[in-house]
């Protein structure tokens with residue numbers, strides 16, 4: 014029996030799948046018309062194809078993908094505004110400036126009209142509602158949000174839900190922990206890294222993070238492997254929820270209370286999960302693919318078939334929660350982070366998974382790939398939570414070497430560093446550095 018209280022939009026969230034697909038295609042055609050008529054970029058890119066050519070999902074493949082690089086080029090010194098060819102509304106309608114984080118190159122400026130921004134906020138209401146946020150919650154956001162979207166979206170959505178929202182920028186970590194206790198915060202929006210760091214800091218202050226009273230946390234900004242999520246749940250005694258998205262398309266999938274994968278936010282997005290080699294066919298249940306996302310309500314910044322480069326595993330549709338949307342069972346990382354090292358396909362998330370799950374004495378790590386002669390060399394710096402004796406350290410390092418060899422099929426050169434030596438990140442962590450020639454992370 015479905016309880017309407019469990020849904021932000023009980024009607025849309027429980028529509029039969031065929032109906033969702035039908036609505037998405039209809040909205041896709043309308044959105045494509047809008048993009049062609051209002052965005053200089055899509056007027057050029059989609060010249061020669063018309064919305065009526067798209068009758069089914071298969072027909073989508075006739076349209077080009079939009080890459081981040083395309084967006085960058087379309088913005089360079091073009092048009093009369095800083096948004097270049099990408100703007101989809103009259104410049105007078107732009108009410109918010111946002112930009113991408115620029116971790117993989119020059120940032121893209123993202124214009125939001127009031128209407129387009131409200132569309133994003135509504136998506137985030139779904140995310141927070143699924144994570145159990147209600148009007149009785151006091152939500153603490155331990156960041157200055159600057160020009161980045163995620164916490165602004167979370168802030169406005171929590172407000173729309175009727176929560177009591179407390180922005181926590183301009184404080185240090187100790188100040189934030191004290192503030193949360195002082196006001197009785199019950200929910201957090203956080204990055205996984207900062208969530209772990211805050212828990213560590215609370216313990217150093219003599220406080221058990223479990224006693225602070227946080228009941229739920231939605232994470233943003235970084236991948237959240239299962240083991241890291243469990244660690245956060247244990248540390249805070251709270252339910253921890255993941256979602257996936259980006260500045261350009263908005264957040265497009267998130268966890269429900271079952272926490273058994275992520276629900277794609279249908280019918281607000283048309284999401285294709287395409288094979289990694291050719292990006293030309295949709296993968297089957299259980300297979301890995303790259304997510305290509307069309308956000309069907311973004312008018313100020315139209316985006317058709319955006320290649321997110323997120324590598325995800327397609328899940329089984331149907332969830333005990335009653336939602337009918339397509340699911341992804343796992344986010345395995347970014348296609349940008351997938352590397353061939355000594356001929357083996359490697360993703361940094363696999364290291365995080367091993368360390369967080371099996372080696373709780375490790376607090377931070379960093380992976381560096383270099384060329385040594387003609388060989389690739391992969392170094393893992395390991396920082397223990399506290400000082401360790403040399404015997405304990407040797408056992409730890411041998412254990413990690415052994416497990417990583419099995420898990421990744423690669424031999425790591427493991428270097429211990431002193432507690433506190435590695436950088437702490439609050440927003441985007443940079444724990445993976447590929448310093449071989451031709452790799453963007455080395456720059």
Ligand SMILES: [Zn+2]
Nearest residue numbers: 269271332334
């Ligand atoms: Zn569910």
